[in-house]
Amino acid sequence: MRRLAATSLLAVAGCNAHQSALAPFGEEADDTLTLTIVLAIGALILASGVAVLAWRAARSPKGAISHEGGMKLVLWLGAVGPAVILTVLLLFALPAMRPMSAAPGDLRIRVEGEQFWWRVRYDPAGEAPLTAANEIRVPVGRTVVFDLTATDVIHSFWIPGLAGKMDMIPGRTNRLVVRARKAGIYRGVCTEFCGLSHALMAFDVIAMEPAAFDAWLADARRASDGNEADAGGAAAFAAHGCGACHAIRGTAHDARIGPDLSRFGERRTLGAGILQPTIENTAAFIRDPHRFKPGARMPAYKSMAPADAEAIARYLKGLP
Amino acid sequence: MTNRRPRLYERLRVTLWTLIVPPTLWAGHFLFSYLWAAISCAKAGEFATFPWLFVAGTVIALLLIALAGWVAWHQARIPGDAPPHQDSTGVDRLRFIAKSTLLLAGLSFVAVLYTALPVVFLGDCR
Amino acid sequence: MSLHEQDDPELRRAQEERLRAVWASPKGLFLKWTDTNNDAVGAWYTLTAFGFMLFAGVLALLMRTQLAVPENDFVEAGTFNQLFTLHGSMMMFLFAVPMFEAVAILLLPQLLGARDLPFPRLSAFGYWSFLLGGVFVSGSIFFDAAPDGGWFMYPPLTTRTDLSGLGADIWMLGLSFIEVSSVAAAVELIVGVLKCRPPGMRLNLMPLYAWYILVVAVMILFAFPPLIAGDVLFEMERLLNWPFFDASRGGDPLLWQHLFWIFGHPEVYIVFLPSIALFAMLVPTFSQRHVLGYPWIVLAAVGTAFLSFGLWVHHMFTTGLPKISLAFFSAASEAVAIPTAVQIFVFIATMWAGRVIWSTPMLYAAGSLAIFVIGGLTGVMVAVAPFDWQAHDTYFVVAHLHYVLIGGTLMPLFAGLYYYWPLITGKTLSDRLGRIAFWLLFIGANLTFFPMHISGLEGMPRRVFTYPAELGIDALNLASSIGAFVFAAGVAVICLDIALSPRRPLAARNPWNAGTLEWLAHPQDEHWGIRSIPLIESRYPIWDQPDFIRKVDEGRYFLPDAEEGRRETIVTSVLDARPLAVIRLGTPSWKPMLTAIALGGVFIFTTYHLYWLALVSGVLTLAMVLWWLWTGTAEIPERDCKPVGHGIELPLYMSGTASPGWWAMFITMMADATAFSGLVFGYYFFWTRHEDFPPDALAHAPGVFWPMVALALGVLAWLLAITARESNAKGRVGVARALLMLAIGACLASGAAGVAGPWTSGMAPESHSYPAIVWTLSIWTAAHAAIGAIMLGYALARSLAGRMTPRYDAEIRNVTVYMHFLALTTVVTYATTGLFPEVS
Numbered sequence A: 001m002r003r004l005a006a007t008s009l010l011a012v013a014g015c016n017a018h019q020s021a022l023a024p025f026g027e028e029a030d031d032t033l034t035l036t037i038v039l040a041i042g043a044l045i046l047a048s049g050v051a052v053l054a055w056r057a058a059r060s061p062k063g064a065i066s067h068e069g070g071m072k073l074v075l076w077l078g079a080v081g082p083a084v085i086l087t088v089l090l091l092f093a094l095p096a097m098r099p100m101s102a103a104p105g106d107l108r109i110r111v112e113g114e115q116f117w118w119r120v121r122y123d124p125a126g127e128a129p130l131t132a133a134n135e136i137r138v139p140v141g142r143t144v145v146f147d148l149t150a151t152d153v154i155h156s157f158w159i160p161g162l163a164g165k166m167d168m169i170p171g172r173t174n175r176l177v178v179r180a181r182k183a184g185i186y187r188g189v190c191t192e193f194c195g196l197s198h199a200l201m202a203f204d205v206i207a208m209e210p211a212a213f214d215a216w217l218a219d220a221r222r223a224s225d226g227n228e229a230d231a232g233g234a235a236a237f238a239a240h241g242c243g244a245c246h247a248i249r250g251t252a253h254d255a256r257i258g259p260d261l262s263r264f265g266e267r268r269t270l271g272a273g274i275l276q277p278t279i280e281n282t283a284a285f286i287r288d289p290h291r292f293k294p295g296a297r298m299p300a301y302k303s304m305a306p307a308d309a310e311a312i313a314r315y316l317k318g319l320p
Numbered sequence B: 001m002t003n004r005r006p007r008l009y010e011r012l013r014v015t016l017w018t019l020i021v022p023p024t025l026w027a028g029h030f031l032f033s034y035l036w037a038a039i040s041c042a043k044a045g046e047f048a049t050f051p052w053l054f055v056a057g058t059v060i061a062l063l064l065i066a067l068a069g070w071v072a073w074h075q076a077r078i079p080g081d082a083p084p085h086q087d088s089t090g091v092d093r094l095r096f097i098a099k100s101t102l103l104l105a106g107l108s109f110v111a112v113l114y115t116a117l118p119v120v121f122l123g124d125c126r
Numbered sequence C: 001m002s003l004h005e006q007d008d009p010e011l012r013r014a015q016e017e018r019l020r021a022v023w024a025s026p027k028g029l030f031l032k033w034t035d036t037n038n039d040a041v042g043a044w045y046t047l048t049a050f051g052f053m054l055f056a057g058v059l060a061l062l063m064r065t066q067l068a069v070p071e072n073d074f075v076e077a078g079t080f081n082q083l084f085t086l087h088g089s090m091m092m093f094l095f096a097v098p099m100f101e102a103v104a105i106l107l108l109p110q111l112l113g114a115r116d117l118p119f120p121r122l123s124a125f126g127y128w129s130f131l132l133g134g135v136f137v138s139g140s141i142f143f144d145a146a147p148d149g150g151w152f153m154y155p156p157l158t159t160r161t162d163l164s165g166l167g168a169d170i171w172m173l174g175l176s177f178i179e180v181s182s183v184a185a186a187v188e189l190i191v192g193v194l195k196c197r198p199p200g201m202r203l204n205l206m207p208l209y210a211w212y213i214l215v216v217a218v219m220i221l222f223a224f225p226p227l228i229a230g231d232v233l234f235e236m237e238r239l240l241n242w243p244f245f246d247a248s249r250g251g252d253p254l255l256w257q258h259l260f261w262i263f264g265h266p267e268v269y270i271v272f273l274p275s276i277a278l279f280a281m282l283v284p285t286f287s288q289r290h291v292l293g294y295p296w297i298v299l300a301a302v303g304t305a306f307l308s309f310g311l312w313v314h315h316m317f318t319t320g321l322p323k324i325s326l327a328f329f330s331a332a333s334e335a336v337a338i339p340t341a342v343q344i345f346v347f348i349a350t351m352w353a354g355r356v357i358w359s360t361p362m363l364y365a366a367g368s369l370a371i372f373v374i375g376g377l378t379g380v381m382v383a384v385a386p387f388d389w390q391a392h393d394t395y396f397v398v399a400h401l402h403y404v405l406i407g408g409t410l411m412p413l414f415a416g417l418y419y420y421w422p423l424i425t426g427k428t429l430s431d432r433l434g435r436i437a438f439w440l441l442f443i444g445a446n447l448t449f450f451p452m453h454i455s456g457l458e459g460m461p462r463r464v465f466t467y468p469a470e471l472g473i474d475a476l477n478l479a480s481s482i483g484a485f486v487f488a489a490g491v492a493v494i495c496l497d498i499a500l501s502p503r504r505p506l507a508a509r510n511p512w513n514a515g516t517l518e519w520l521a522h523p524q525d526e527h528w529g530i531r532s533i534p535l536i537e538s539r540y541p542i543w544d545q546p547d548f549i550r551k552v553d554e555g556r557y558f559l560p561d562a563e564e565g566r567r568e569t570i571v572t573s574v575l576d577a578r579p580l581a582v583i584r585l586g587t588p589s590w591k592p593m594l595t596a597i598a599l600g601g602v603f604i605f606t607t608y609h610l611y612w613l614a615l616v617s618g619v620l621t622l623a624m625v626l627w628w629l630w631t632g633t634a635e636i637p638e639r640d641c642k643p644v645g646h647g648i649e650l651p652l653y654m655s656g657t658a659s660p661g662w663w664a665m666f667i668t669m670m671a672d673a674t675a676f677s678g679l680v681f682g683y684y685f686f687w688t689r690h691e692d693f694p695p696d697a698l699a700h701a702p703g704v705f706w707p708m709v710a711l712a713l714g715v716l717a718w719l720l721a722i723t724a725r726e727s728n729a730k731g732r733v734g735v736a737r738a739l740l741m742l743a744i745g746a747c748l749a750s751g752a753a754g755v756a757g758p759w760t761s762g763m764a765p766e767s768h769s770y771p772a773i774v775w776t777l778s779i780w781t782a783a784h785a786a787i788g789a790i791m792l793g794y795a796l797a798r799s800l801a802g803r804m805t806p807r808y809d810a811e812i813r814n815v816t817v818y819m820h821f822l823a824l825t826t827v828v829t830y831a832t833t834g835l836f837p838e839v840s
Helices: A002-013 A027-059 A067-093 A210-222 A231-239 A279-287 A306-317 B021-044 B052-075 B090-121 C003-007 C009-023 C038-066 C077-111 C120-143 C166-195 C208-240 C253-287 C294-310 C323-335 C337-353 C360-383 C385-391 C395-425 C431-457 C474-503 C548-553 C591-607 C611-632 C660-689 C705-729 C733-760 C769-800 C810-839
Strands: A107-114 A117-123 A130-133 A135-139 A143-150 A155-158 A166-168 A174-179 A184-190 A202-208 C568-572 C579-584 C641-645 C648-651
Touching: A027 A067, A027 A174, A027 C337, A027 C360, A027 C385, A067 B090, A067 C294, A067 C323, A067 C337, A107 A135, A107 A155, A107 A166, A117 A135, A130 A135, A130 A210, A135 A210, A143 A155, A143 A166, A166 A174, A202 A210, A231 A306, A279 A306, B021 B052, B021 B090, B021 C294, B021 C323, B021 C660, B052 B090, B090 C294, B090 C323, B090 C337, C003 C009, C038 C077, C038 C120, C038 C474, C077 C120, C077 C166, C077 C208, C077 C253, C077 C395, C120 C166, C120 C591, C166 C208, C166 C591, C166 C660, C208 C253, C208 C294, C208 C660, C208 C769, C253 C294, C253 C337, C253 C360, C253 C395, C253 C660, C294 C323, C294 C337, C323 C337, C323 C360, C323 C385, C337 C360, C360 C385, C360 C395, C360 C431, C385 C395, C385 C431, C395 C431, C395 C474, C431 C474, C579 C641, C579 C648, C591 C611, C611 C769, C660 C769, C660 C810, C705 C733, C705 C769, C705 C810, C733 C769, C733 C810, C769 C810
Parallel strands: A107 A143, A135 A202
Antiparallel strands: A107 A117, A117 A130, A143 A174, A155 A166, A155 A184, A184 A202, C568 C579, C641 C648
16 A cells, blocks of 8 residues: 555656655655655545535535534534544654664764765774765664764755654754665755755765675775875875875875765765766866865865876775 | 622633633643753753653643633623624623633643643653 | 714815815825825835735746756856745745735724724834835845845854855844834734724624734734844854854854744744634625634634744754654644634635625635645644654745645735725726636646645755756656746736726725725725724624614714814723723824834944944934934823713823833833843753853852842832832822932943943853853843833933823833833843852
8 A cells, every 4th residue: 555655656756766755765764654645645635625615615505504503513623623633643643753762782873964065984883983975884674873963054964765854963963763674775965954055965875785784894994005006196186285184094194174085986976976976077076176066165176287186086986 | 689709700800811821821831841851851861750740730731721711611601692792792792702711721721631642652852 | 062963064074174184195205205194004015015025936936947957057056045045034024924014004994993003103114114124135135145044044054154144144134123123013003903993892893803913913022032032142143253053162053943933933823814814804705794603713813823832843853852842842733733723614614604705805715725725734744743854854845835825825815905905995906817817826836836745755855956867856846847937927917907907997885795894995095094983883893783884984983073183093992992092193204214214224234344333323213212202102182081972072191001002012021021031041041051051160150249239229220110100190290200310320220230240250252152141131131221221211301391290191101111021131130140050
């Protein structure tokens, strides 16, 4: 029933399975979709009911109902009926507000919103943290706790297919507990207006089988040799001062101002979910980020030789 | 007529202020609930294991609203013409305000119950 | 005067001549803008608000053009952000709220059979403030300087001067200015409904429109001031770097969200209820019977007003507050649906019991009801928190709020436009064009906003200037954009209809055969409002009271003349509308406009950091207000009483609780106290947010001594003022004057002691939220004490000038009302800043 309704909604809407509350891959989003369908059907029935009554009322001759009849209508349909319906609704809605519970050993992922990208830190229990940016990987079937905050302005963290959104507020750390059900590649976005490029602040979410996730995490931790094969690119990266803001694990660059670029080569997008990470796009972004992302904090390097930009892009693409 | 002492609902003066007694009680209870939850979560860090303060506040609010409703119920029944209370007489004006107060008491009663429901289902500060 | 005197047509003609002369509008290119009559001011107000609506609508069309296709480059991100910020802000602050005030100013005196509202000059002042502030805010987009932080202006994006420019100040200061005018209108409307009803119109006979206006105006008193408090904190942070919202210095961005939404949610009902009020007038007319369930409507209006103040956190469901707090607001958000359903069923029952005449206004009413019901039901959906966590800040909410506002505010106003146009202009609108426009609007609204429900759930956030093609929502967005232009075409047809109407013939009097008072108006406009003020015995006097129109027209009721050449109306009692007095109303004057300009200077110069000019404007404003009061209020009449007809003599002077001036002061101070409580909320909010509040370094600032001195002096000033009032009433004028002088000294000393606390303990307001909020509370209270001193001085001066006597003592009674509130403010402030740190 639910799947049918969801499918028909999707058919109306097109076919977006990556960033949609109608195509859930997580437990909370699944439950919320059920709730959505129930609410929507209820709303449809009530709206039709009111319309039919209003139509009959408008067509009826004078005195079709008496004063007492009219007062009964107001009492039962206007007051008592809604009160009963809303009570039932609350009895279902309030228990659904309970957050998913988390255990101390669960994987924690800290995400900080910044204008206009995402700083990510994996905090597996009992292991050293791992820094990343603009891409989040979660294991299917395991509970994951997101610790969400922001450093500059308010952002909001929303992966529609996984769970409801949660704001990221400077000075506060909000917690969102989730569990993915289905492996795949999805998308999350910023949903609190955060400035010029609010619309261009997204990220990829990769839900992986637990074993694959563990392997990835171990590998990401180990891959600590930079991209030694590309000495020219590494030199250009250093010479243009990219390391003043960006970090790459295994190199001397460990600044924390801009996004961590370790394992840039495996990222699915560039610029927080807005561009294909091709070498051309990356080089163009380095020379003029504001063309793609107005208001981005990264300065433009318009005077950089195109060849240098390409060398840096190739170097990044080769990471790890 | 006899000289019996007028009943409570006959002695109380009906004004525009009495109309808003029930919803004001709702507002007071709502504010109390919000502050109770916000302060116990922010300062105590958790709910008291038995939220007796909240229960007491809710029962008091419900009783007072019921009392206001009871008074209004009787005042709305002071002898006079049948509804719709639209004559230009003092009695009709009084019965109209009483009727409206009664309806507001009903709404406020339901709204206080609604406000109390969350405490039944959500027992912590997460 | 006996009843038969009015039989003499010569006398009646003479009376009409005198009334016409007294109520004549000022003529001339410049002079006509000094008018204060409600028909002129109401008409300007309505037209201006309508103009702002068209302007904001064009902004929406630009947005929909940008979003018609994915990755469009029709406008830049920066422009787009200005467009949506200004669209939302203008529709709310420059259209919906002012339009309600405008229509109320236009209609209310007619509905109440009053010659005018009690403070016509205050209405004019409100209008000029609105115009000035509105042009200032909306004009900024032509200089690429419009606010661009969203209509909710969340800090820190908007308070950090490196992230936001002048636009934020323009929003904050320009709209604060307009909030002042809204509070002014609320005062006017509340006093109008409570005190200026015609004799006999007891509370149970009041037109439902007046009930709604009363409720909504009271809501404004409690909803706008928290935003004003927020504005104060916001500008302190932007201009002086006091860290109320900066988390790194002990502030919290959520404080703004609380203050904004305590205003913002009632605001929705503030713009919705007056439109439903128009339904409550036209549904009975077109059902040709009394409204059924009158007390139920009162229940619904009052109930909605209260509940609407328990909903604000549902705009903050995703901020990570404890779920238990969210749940209280979720429950209240469901409860508010009950009174709304009651109203809808009252209208359905009325239609059912009567026979519906399908006119153009009724078509609009039915269409807007259909749209509103959908918006209301999606409102119930988003009140369910788990659903809202998905829907919040997506296009689903955009769809919901536009269904509510188009169905609940805009379309009912169009229904009202078609209904009341003959009343206001004497001309009719075209049924044909009206119906064409209706269908364009109805189809356009649904085509624009229905697809947004789906695009929102499909992952489209709000306030995005573009979206990627991969989301698969381009067809939905294209439909929305087409719908927006269809809707705009509907509005254009209405504008065309309005433009053509001056060439149409005059309408009949009471063309819809309605039963309520306002339809006494003549198609040929007479500025006197009503020929004689009737005795009301029914909710629908034109239907129920025999010969009603003729008796009014022949001046057979009250006050049919203006013998002394003064503008007058009758003041009655709150519950039973017993006639109490005749008051003289303000006449056309430059003062309201000049005061508005001076006050505007304060806000506008502050925006550009021209503080000296702002200070000069402030002093000018004060001088203007004093001049206005001195020359135009509490005038001692030439005699005690005058006959108003039917052998009734009414006094010409009132003071104390029965007088409109006392009520106006009381109501204004309620608003002031609410703003103050917003600041106090800020103090205790910070306390809940911090383990150590006050922080250890400031544990003994501002100390106990100075706050307690200030408190004692403040209470002393209050006692002195009360004693002065009593002495004056007992005829001991000399004693009263001396006491007033002492009270002035106590006020000033209290303010100084209040500021001495944080000053002597060296609290640096830029360093942390604690010193910042202590300073703010102290300055607020000291400023109020200073104003108290000015008011006491005014009363003293009136006494010395012989304009205030033991018998004519309105000034000192009104000032005492101020002093009650000042005492309250003083006690709360200094108990908080001085004692709370000791006990917490």
